[in-house]
Amino acid sequence: MTSPSRLELPAYHLFIRPANLRELKRDIWFDDPVPAKLMMNNKTYDIGIAFRGNHIREFEKKSYLFTFLKPSAYQKNQELHLNAEFMDSSLIRSKLSFDFFQEIGVHSPQTKHIVLKINGKNAGIYLEIESVDRLFFQKRNIPVKAIYYAENSNADFCLFSTYDKSFKLDVLAGYERKYGDIEDDQYxxxxxxxxxxxxxxxFPTEIKKYLDVDxxxxxxxxxxxxxxxxAFHQNYAxxxxxxxxxxxxxxxxxxxTWGRDCHGAIMEYDFVPITGDQTNLLAVRLLEHGLFRKQYRELLEKILAEKFTESYLTPRIDSLKTMLQNDLRKDPYISYSLEQFEKEIDLIRQFIRNRRTYIxxxxIDLKS
Known part of the structure; x- marks a missing residue:
């Protein structure tokens, strides 16, 4: 087994009054933040803190949303997401995914692993995730008119509910507008x-008036x-x-991702077909047309040749593994061994091999 690295992750120090901490824990589903202070890089910021996520709020190790009370104080950020990655014993699936999207030409949040300490006590390894907000696009010189979060499975581009097949009372029920106005809702x-x-x-001509197909x-x-x-029907912006x-x-x-489902169970490499999941009506309609199928197939072929390969991804995986394994020993919520950690990393590599071959x-399924 590889010897542990002496590298340590950057530490974020959260200071929260006991009364505010009790208020935070009183109702895990309450979204209003409580006041706290966050120290990063020897600078202290006034923030609000709340739990984030849906089913992950019930886990012992919580994920957090930090809201900066003075956004200009920290790189003009308004929000900071810290994910516990509690169900991922590799701790790298999210970061590997976000980095992979960037590599294939998709604008994607910047991420980094940190150690969180709450009132001086080690709370473990977290993944810091950049918020998808106006600043996200300003940093990339992208003009943005509206931003929506796809919060539940109603965000499937369909007029019908996936639950009972009835008409949705509002087709925007699966979305939360984070930026924009009512006119954007209508659009x-x-x-x-x-x-x-x-x-x-x-469809082929009209859809390109609304969607960046590439x-x-x-x-x-x-x-x-x-x-x-x-992601086919929720959890995207x-x-x-x-x-x-x-x-x-x-x-x-x-x-x-990378061979596990949201509960941490194995998801076999062939679970999702090359055409994706049929709950995404937009993709279903696009792939009904030969020119769009050809465009998608050629893009997949390029990704399989250049990015989604074991040789390309393994150095990135190994770098993340080396960076994490020292602080892994100190995380109070991690009970598995370094050997189990490395086995989980190996599972990701095996998934890449099998998934790539499957795709x-x-x-040929995408040929007209």
């Missing part, structure tokens, strides 16, 4: 209505490669580009 409704009602003949397929190909099943007036998708929530063998 998104029109987009979803077009997806559901355009004839097969009109960007969508880059995101979709990434989701198919890493097999993020939930939908963005309206102010310059092109086209919708784009930004990846979000990538823990259930290559099914490229």
């Amino acid at each position: 998104l409704r029109a987009f979803i209505f077009k997806i559901n009602t355009l004839s097969n003949e009109d 960007q969508f397929f880059r995101w979709y190909a990434g989701v198919v490669c890493i097999q993020n099943f939930d 939908l963005v309206l580009n102010a310059e092109t007036n086209l919708f784009e998708i930004i990846p979000w929530d990538n823990e259930a 290559q063998n099914h490229l």
